[in-house]
Amino acid sequence: MEKKSGVSESRRNLLKGLAMLPFAGSFSIFSSAARMLSNEQGYLTEEAKASLKNLKGVLPKGKLGKHEISRLVMGCNPMGGWSHSRDLPYVGELSKHWHTEKKMKETWAIAEQAGVNFCNLVEFQYKTFNEYKKETGSKMMNVCQCSIGEPNDRLKPVKKAVADGADFIYIQGENVDGLAKTNAIDVMLKTVDYIRSQGLLAGVGAHSIKTIHASLDVGVRPDFYYKTFHHDNYWSVTPAENRKEYPNYPEKRITDRNQWNDNMWDQYYKLTIDTFKSIDVPMFGFKVLAAGSIPPEDGIRWAYENGADFVCLGMYDFQVVDDVNTAIDILGSLGKRERPWRS
Numbered sequence: 001m002e003k004k005s006g007v008s009e010s011r012r013n014l015l016k017g018l019a020m021l022p023f024a025g026s027f028s029i030f031s032s033a034a035r036m037l038s039n040e041q042g043y044l045t046e047e048a049k050a051s052l053k054n055l056k057g058v059l060p061k062g063k064l065g066k067h068e069i070s071r072l073v074m075g076c077n078p079m080g081g082w083s084h085s086r087d088l089p090y091v092g093e094l095s096k097h098w099h100t101e102k103k104m105k106e107t108w109a110i111a112e113q114a115g116v117n118f119c120n121l122v123e124f125q126y127k128t129f130n131e132y133k134k135e136t137g138s139k140m141m142n143v144c145q146c147s148i149g150e151p152n153d154r155l156k157p158v159k160k161a162v163a164d165g166a167d168f169i170y171i172q173g174e175n176v177d178g179l180a181k182t183n184a185i186d187v188m189l190k191t192v193d194y195i196r197s198q199g200l201l202a203g204v205g206a207h208s209i210k211t212i213h214a215s216l217d218v219g220v221r222p223d224f225y226y227k228t229f230h231h232d233n234y235w236s237v238t239p240a241e242n243r244k245e246y247p248n249y250p251e252k253r254i255t256d257r258n259q260w261n262d263n264m265w266d267q268y269y270k271l272t273i274d275t276f277k278s279i280d281v282p283m284f285g286f287k288v289l290a291a292g293s294i295p296p297e298d299g300i301r302w303a304y305e306n307g308a309d310f311v312c313l314g315m316y317d318f319q320v321v322d323d324v325n326t327a328i329d330i331l332g333s334l335g336k337r338e339r340p341w342r343s
Contacts, residue, residue, distance in 0.1 A: 229307075
């Protein structure tokens, strides 16, 4: 039974035994004991272990610079509470309450065991993620979903991401959209250069395809893109006549389903497909399920077929194995793509 301190009786006895060992001979035994402790505080639940037995195979990988990245990567929206749940305002709070620090670690653990070796993070997650890596010896890579700072220090968030331990950095889509709308997109030139000066690969995110064009027009050439990428064959989609590249994201409850809803992020997906045919940089398609409105077997396949090199998917712990199996099945049966693989 656990004591109030959170230390089990078995751990107390182990540590007492270590304390009694002669110092000179204790190093190898302590190393073994440390591994035991690490294994004991592993984050795979019994439910997770059972689900992992259903894995269908090995998740394929692609190249990003010198790194091999799983074709399916883990998004961070559910962990942050950004549920994009249309007119169900409680869902975001429910998701945040579900994702305690322990639950985040459990989710990363099952994803890693399922073959996902890359995850999206935002600033508040780094403390927990770094603890997870130290406690488990995890090799999972991360990309910081970052922002541009205030005019007096544009690079402040990026510098913080470097200090936190980001393996890759990209500037988040809505943030870059804002720069494009205000004709300030050229700040991305110095941002990309700074990220690379730190020995990291730099990415550009976007919801609007106009943002991608604006960044190219000023000479931004990132190492990878994060682009919203989904079709429009689902019930709550914004009608075609009401779509625009930079919708006004409402702060109040949505009451008119015919106006923009917060699960339509690629307003003109055919333009996205056409644009990326001529871009030879790897592209991560994200929001491919339109915030859960499109079934995984549909949205993931569509994204790969139409040019995504990687799919970024927000997943709860209990969804991970099913989503990985779906990606394995799709990638194993995928025909020739019109856009060549760029990774």
